[in-house]
Amino acid sequence: MGCGGSKSTAVVESNVDVRRHNGIKRSNDVINERATVDESRGYTEQNSGNVTEGQSVKVNEEIAHPLKHKNVINGHTTGIDDGVVINQQRDEPDSIERKSKQNVRQSAPYKIPTDPKTVSPFDPSVNVAKYREEPIPVFGRAAFPLSKDTPDLKIEDTFWPGKRALIPDYNQMKKLDKHAIETPPGLRKDMDQLVAHLTTVANSELEKLRVIFRWVAHNTEYNVEGFRTGMYGDNSAEAVLRTGLAVCGGYSNLMVAMCAKAGVECVKITGYAKGSGYWPGKENLSKMTHAWNRVTLNGSTFLCDCTWAAGSVDTAFTRHWKEGQFLAEPKSFANHHFPKGVDIQKIFSTQSLEDWNNTPVLGALAQFSGLECVSHKEGIIKAPSNSCLIKLKLERALYNTFCIVKNEDGTKLKGVALQWWNKNELSCSIRLPKAGRYSFVLIGKISWQRNDNGNTEVLYPEQPSDAIRNTIVSYVIKATGGEKLDPMSTEEINLYGAPLNLPDYGLTPADKNEATVQAVAGSAHVVFKKLHEGPSSVRVDVCKVGDQNKKMESSVYCEHFDDWVVCHVRCPSAGKYTLTMYVKSDHEDYSCRLTYIIVCTGKFDPIRLPDMSRVSGPNAKFAGLGLRLRDTLTSTIVTVEGEGQLVITCDTTKEMKIIAGLKDISESPNNDGDYVVETNKTETEQVTTVSLRLKTKGFFKLTLFAKPKTESVPTPKKRVCRSMASMLSQT
Template structure:
């Protein structure tokens, strides 16, 4: 997810000998700007159109363009052969263009698809040439090479263009850092339809990070980017080249933390809106809002996920609980709900934790997001009994329910990172009752601690089950030791209902009261060894009766159906004996 490497870290004035008059020297470029005739500068100032800051949330571009209208031109420009001079290349690129905008687009597309970032040259800047002909010949360049080639090609095409220098938040940027000294990056400003516009062909071409090789990955975001968004990671040496009103100060720039993919994903706002945040009582909360349903991931210190993230209608809420004090880096990633691709980096924060909340232990087995959301509704789960993703229980019991839309195949599991949960425990500490329009999960915890209840729904177009809603359950009562629910067989229908007994282990030599709702059967009995205890059907539709555990190691509930009354179908089993203690 790193941006293109810029020559940051090299704070000395960099001057590299190259062919012609091109120099990779940000300071020289600034001095050249200072020598421009005052009359020309006044004229230039009049041509600068400024945009309101902060962003008006209307468009990612400073010029309204139809990208579909560029499809034919883009395809052509990307395939133009460059075994020639810069002049001949430009003539070939613009031969079918009809405006300065189309000329600029053709040049942009060609550079972004053919010039590779010179990662090796960055290690030894004395070997780097930023002469446009050298960049074209080698098909490689650093940021100044990209900008000089772009400026030269625009000049040949008759499009007014300038190279800008300043600070950037590229591959060597460290979250929350301050900037000082010489500029670290170059980009371009192009004059189209009566005003100046910003673009960065270096970052439009692809990505690399530190010692990793360059990868072509076209990024449309940096073509005619709205200045209020461009300022997130580009700070020019001259304030007027921000094209903003009011201008952003360097201190403000250092606090900005949104990546280009934040805006490409349709996100509109994030809170806190500054890069450095502090925890309050061991916790810090982040919220994001946008235009679309999105999926999110987060990492603290690259590998940790000590937080609870809940999806909102067009964003998310994230509570982070760092497990150590000090400065830490939080990264947030996102992708569209219908995307099969990877998550893209959208935000980063420097989190300063002064104290750890030792009472909030996020289970390592938890995979965010948690709680009900548009994602669970999309799967057919509505009207949740618990809107909050965290459930606190004193007695170790809780009941979670949903209204259902359509015929769904559902099951739930219980997991914990504090005790070893066998497969049997994960399923039998939950008892599910599913009727036509709703489903209910009774949960009884094996012991105190923190658990994850995961509700899984079967894909209607396949055989796979996907987690659609998770709850985190907390119980601090150390006296809690609930046994498993009784074992149900495959013949236990989803709409059957068990009212008692709920304990899967029954006491020895005791009379036990049974009560079940099992519709559409002719007989319900409890069988143990050679003994059988038939239950009676009440006017309310329940099968009830008393059964003895004496002399039995297990009891089984059986049913008979009208079409085959002499066949007993086992639907449920109870153990008889002492309850097992979970340590």
């Protein structure tokens, strides 16, 4: 079939009396008693993806072999065409019921659903009627007021209004930056010659300031050793120009001197800053002194920090251009800088130094995303029980958000944070192991696209993520409880529930998005609404928390139900489990990952599910070939007295070939299952019916392949495309 074909898999659970089928032979049934799974040696499947079309053709031919001699049954002729059993349509006796049944929890007998169009036949507790009646919660980019109409951002879109008015096109800034960076090193021996060379490309005060600012940031290295020892050395403008080494005061002094020669008004401001080694509520601020610049352009005042624009300090100085420190956004700048000896009310807020020291530290993404601290306005969070819930609202969507929690010695803690999105609100649940002081940092990205730059400096930013750092907000958490709390998870990730980019993959949560799901009597489920054509593939895993390497395939089943995808989980015992989903779309390069914590309590009789790690039901290729399911809303086929069917239709112009395979995936497989594929044509459509007869109780997987008859059959060892349709059927 190749990648142009389609595959559909169904799991059938049988709950029949074997004796009812022994010796049964209805005159108008075309059933091959030899067509058991054991006899279908040509059909093999591992991990839902290793079946070749050649093998599928072989199994159909083996199953159909007893019918190759044309038979006349009640006046109707049966036969084989291209490995597919073809029967003319015939009436079934009234005694054969074709109604769907439910799989009730535990070992209760099945019951026919009262409304099979709304109730999942696999789990009657899943009723999609409420989702059809009530609006689905808005999720993803559409939930953020500033993200609805601006999915593709330019760097200048990250600027605050005052800066954006001065710089409507960032390309001009990149030209000035290139000129500054490529300035010959020998010119630094003479400040007059250096400034004259730099400003040859500048046509305004703004452009003069920019080219000088970028040169100083790029050609001056922070004196880390001097900062640590307190031996700052000579930080005069002349000394910094000569040595290329300075602390914050030296950067500011050089900016003042060079701007004066260019005719740009620039003054030095000193005060305190929330830089390296700071945390909210820090008792001694003597080590947090800092210096920066105030500039005037066309009569308006702006703030710049050349030291922070040049890079950052951890164990050493790392050069990294920070666009946000040039003509900085006033409120964000005031959150980090507190001046001494200037008119605070005119430039900064009216808060006192004590109030300033008690506020959360806002990162570069805070202003851009429109951050609102909902639950905690102060920078110190008190946690008397060693746990807390932090809630934040954003006006613009951020992706790949991650909580970093460290103890007092700087060690990162794993598994202490869960975060999840609801509309434009991010909740972060924190459980700390013991009493103490902890730092909390939330980071994110403007785009969910991967960025391979790492710590490499981007000299000429091309994307907004190159120009703006990823910190959103920082807190200090003071835990004072005596109880030791266990980690909530053992994984590195801490974003749970659905990520914001899930709608890009064709799914959206049908309920309020949460990080945890409470199991009832060992059973839990998560429901998603399909968008557009839905995802191309979904894979699901369940693991016990603390044992992530052991997959529990018999504890999860993902079902297609009309326009919904339902992930069913059956916990084997009380405890915590992680449900992980990998969603793939033909339009995206990477898979989207969703993770939920399943909390299971109490005593119950465990239920073993079939081994179906991949989602069931028709996929995008199924529809792409023009195939349709008739009278079927769910990928769960419930058989009645061991018998059931699946009907696939398409236009007569398609001339589709349907190939099937049946596999017993019960806990103790008996391989007692038969099927026949029949194809009929009318004037308007081709109708293919897959009839099932299951003789023992258990689960079976029905796999369908489809391809136009005009295509040649591939070689037996050619792998079938993994993006196939899967279906689950039960008896």
